[in-house]
Amino acid sequence: MCAEKIGWDSSQLRKYDLHLDEIPRLHYEDPKVDEFMQKNQPVLITGSKLVKPAEEKWTLDYLEKNLGKSNHTVFVSRNHKFKYFDEKKIYNKNNLKGVEFTPPTKRVDMKITDFMKKLREWKRGDERLYLQQPLNSTVGSTIVEDYLKFDWHFVAEKKNKYHWGELTSNVLFISMEGNVTPCHYDEQQNLFAQILGYKRCILFAPDQFECLYPHPVYHPHDRQSMVDFERPDYTKYPKFKNLKGCETVVGPGDVLYIPIYWWHHVESLMRGGPTVTVNFWYKGGPTNLEYPLQDHQKVSIMRNVEKMLLEVLQDPKEVGPLLRTMVLGRYC
Numbered sequence: 411m412c413a414e415k416i417g418w419d420s421s422q423l424r425k426y427d428l429h430l431d432e433i434p435r436l437h438y439e440d441p442k443v444d445e446f447m448q449k450n451q452p453v454l455i456t457g458s459k460l461v462k463p464a465e466e467k468w469t470l471d472y473l474e475k476n477l478g479k480s481n482h483t484v485f486v487s488r489n490h491k492f493k494y495f496d497e498k499k500i501y502n503k504n505n506l507k508g509v510e511f512t513p514p515t516k517r518v519d520m521k522i523t524d525f526m527k528k529l530r531e532w533k534r535g536d537e538r539l540y541l542q543q544p545l546n547s548t549v550g551s552t553i554v555e556d557y558l559k560f561d562w563h564f565v566a567e568k569k570n571k572y573h574w575g576e577l578t579s580n581v582l583f584i585s586m587e588g589n590v591t592p593c594h595y596d597e598q599q600n601l602f603a604q605i606l607g608y609k610r611c612i613l614f615a616p617d618q619f620e621c622l623y624p625h626p627v628y629h630p631h632d633r634q635s636m637v638d639f640e641r642p643d644y645t646k647y648p649k650f651k652n653l654k655g656c657e658t659v660v661g662p663g664d665v666l667y668i669p670i671y672w673w674h675h676v677e678s679l680m681r682g683g684p685t686v687t688v689n690f691w692y693k694g695g696p697t698n699l700e701y702p703l704q705d706h707q708k709v710s711i712m713r714n715v716e717k718m719l720l721e722v723l724q725d726p727k728e729v730g731p732l733l734r735t736m737v738l739g740r741y742c
């Protein structure tokens with residue numbers, strides 16, 4: 411299709427040394443959508459009315475006027491990357507020895523009017539902003555009305571069909587063009603509903619764990635990849651060159667199913683203007699252990715082993731040597 415039809419062009423995508431297939435794009439009434447979701451595989455769902463009211467009304471002006479007077483969570487970065495970190499893991503009392511950590515972004519509370527003003531006045535070289543605010547009672551009544559008119563039947567049908575747990579949150583993301591959320595996985599099922607602008611989403615299956623080198627579980631960057639996609643260190647992370655993934659660009663009205671434990675890198679297209687997304691995070695639901703185990707279940711097991719070892723060993727530097735002693739020459 412020509413550029414006008416799809417609303418963006420490839421010059422707006424950042425360049426990475428990755429082999430990526432295309433995530434299937436299917437209309438929401440296509441039964442094949444359920445084949446993918448049943449298998450915990452990503453699929454881009456088009457034409458749904460999931461966030462129709464927002465798609466029709468949520469311009470930046472409308473959001474500024476109606477998001478409410480209270481503070482919202484905004485991350486500030488000196489570059490285009492917004493690598494998430496868990497604050498609780500920085501200051502936890504029994505802080506593990508030798509964990510020095512410099513947060514790559516700052517979390518500030520900001521009024522929507524201040525946020526929008528900074529967006530309008532932003533110039534190259536200025537720090538970048540990314541509003542990430544769970545939709546809750548603090549937002550204005552007009553936004554709540556729109557929210558209540560989301561197609562809750564659509565998501566309820568998916569939740570029940572795949573035995574997901576409860577909806578934990580809907581996070582509103584208002585990003586500047588060019589912002590990047592580096593590669594990470596979440597322990598929740600996610601229906602990622604795009605409202606304004608275009609976002610490129612690169613996804614990797616849980617079995618790519620060995621190629622993405624996640625930070626240790628105790629680290630503030632737990633669940634995030636240690637590899638810098640823009641300058642991969644192939645010496646430290648040799649398996650990164652074997653990485654295989656898939657990608658798509660989501661636009662207004664598109665809903666991307668990001669399966670639980672699937673890695674994802676998200677970028678707002680360069681020169682594409684601000685973007686607005688609302689996600690729907692669901693608990694995973696009951697795990698019935700059937701053999702062979704699924705890859706994401708093995709990730710969960712590895713996480714539990716790491717947590718247990720750190721609990722007893724206390725010093726992170728002892729975990730590697732102990733595991734090496736246990737497996738080398740015996741299990742591998």
Ligand SMILES: O=C(O)C(=O)C[C@H](CCCc1ccccc1)C(=O)O
Pocket residue numbers: 494542583590591594596600602674676677687689
């Ligand atoms: O919806 C999702 O899961 C995304 O990753 C969307 C992503 C921002 C996520 C920020 C974040 C990362 C890790 C933990 C908690 C919050 C974006 O759209 O830029």
Ligand SMILES: [Zn+2]
Pocket residue numbers: 594595596674
């Ligand atoms: Zn995520």
